[in-house]
Amino acid sequence: MNEFELIAKTFMGLEPVLAKELTQLGANNVEIGRRMVSFTGDKEMMYRANFQLHTAIRILKPIAKFKAASADDVYEEIKKIDWSQYIEKGKTFSVDSVVYSEEFRNSRFVTYKVKDAIVDQFREKTGTRPNISVSNPDIRLNIHIAETAATLSLDSSGESLHRRGYRQESVEAPLNEVLAAGMILMTGWHGETDFIDPMCGSGTLAIEAALIAHNMSPGVFRKEFAFEKW
Numbered sequence: 194m195n196e197f198e199l200i201a202k203t204f205m206g207l208e209p210v211l212a213k214e215l216t217q218l219g220a221n222n223v224e225i226g227r228r229m230v231s232f233t234g235d236k237e238m239m240y241r242a243n244f245q246l247h248t249a250i251r252i253l254k255p256i257a258k259f260k261a262a263s264a265d266d267v268y269e270e271i272k273k274i275d276w277s278q279y280i281e282k283g284k285t286f287s288v289d290s291v292v293y294s295e296e297f298r299n300s301r302f303v304t305y306k307v308k309d310a311i312v313d314q315f316r317e318k319t320g321t322r323p324n325i326s327v328s329n330p331d332i333r334l335n336i337h338i339a340e341t342a343a344t345l346s347l348d349s350s351g352e353s354l355h356r357r358g359y360r361q362e363s364v365e366a367p368l369n370e371v372l373a374a375g376m377i378l379m380t381g382w383h384g385e386t387d388f389i390d391p392m393c394g395s396g397t398l399a400i401e402a403a404l405i406a407h408n409m410s411p412g413v414f415r416k417e418f419a420f421e422k423w
Contacts, residue, residue, distance in 0.1 A: 196221065196233045200346065201242060201249040203228060207375040211248040214378075218245060239420065243350055244412035247374035247405065250353050253335050253346035261343045262296055264306045267336075271310035271345065277318070279347065284422075285326035286311070289348070292338045307336055307345075331422045351419030358414030359400065368397040374411070377402050 199220075203211045208225045215223050218241055220232035234242070242252045256279070259270040280286055288307045290300040297303055312322045333348035355371040377398065382388065384406025390398045404411055412418070 196235055196238075198255050199232055199234055199239055199242065200226075200253040200255065200344075201230045201232065201246065202251045202253065203230065203248055204250070204369075204372055204375065207248050207371070207379075210375050210378045211246065214246050214248055215242070218242065239349055240418075243354065243418050243420065245410045246354070247378065247401070247411050248371055250355060250371055251335075251348055251350035252354075254349055255344050255346045257345040259343050259345075260341050261338065262341050264297070264302060267303060267306045267338075267343065268310045270343070271307050272314055274345075276311050276314055280311070280315075280323050280332050282319075282321070282323075284331040285324045285329075286332040286334060287325060287327055287330040288334045288336065290336050290338070294338050294340050296341065297338055303336060303338065307334065333419050347419075347423070349418065349420040349423075351417065352415075354412070356415070357411050358416060360395075363395075367395050370397055370401060370411070373397045374401040374405065377405060 201211055201215065205228050208228070208230055212223050212225050212230045215230060215232050218238070220234050220238055220242070222231070222233045224231045239252060239254065242249060257270070257274055261267045261270060288304045290303040290307070292300040292303055308325060316322050333351060335346045335348050337344045337346070355369050357370050360367075382402070382405070384402075388399065388402045388406070393399060401411075403409075
């Protein structure tokens with residue numbers, strides 16, 4: 194199978210833990226970045242990353258990289274992509290923007306430009322336009338801009354991977370599951386000794402520890418992943 198570039202997003206400080214997880218999973222070209230780890234793999238690796246990683250928030254598949262010095266540049270570059278390959282007729286989509294740039298002060302404006310370019314292309318080619326859905330879109334897109342370097346990706350996860358699916362109801366200010374798993378893995382604990390959480394609230398650390406100790410995939414309780422709709 195063909196290998197392609199993938200990006201696993203995480204919290205600041207958990208990058209080395211995530212990189213180790215990816216290496217153990219069999220990913221290639223693992224490189225630590227800012228709140229993310231890039232790697233290469235095939236479709237199976239993308240599925241595994243979503244299903245098995247304890248410390249990833251979401252898995253992105255880059256589909257375009259370009260330089261953009263203005264919002265108009267973003268619009269033009271996005272419009273060059275053949276969107277019929279990614280968004281089928283009748284499907285909905287959403288765009289999420291992450292921007293670290295002097296040129297782009299407003300990430301929401303970048304989001305609008307990406308949406309406009311996609312919608313305009315469909316309208317010009319087919320006379321119809323895909324709908325935008327914020328709550329449960331068929332296709333989730335992510336654009337990341339660092340100064341003038343832009344990366345557009347398909348989001349293969351959908352809902353954040355910290356939403357494991359085992360929690361029936363939420364308590365006040367629960368500890369994020371990815372953060373909990375990262376804290377445990379940073380200690381080097383893998384179930385060899387007793388696990389004691391003296392400040393246990395909703396049990397997140399204990400549950401994540403149990404998953405790690407039993408070598409259970411954290412995605413096993415989830416109802417769906419975004420890649421299932423591709």
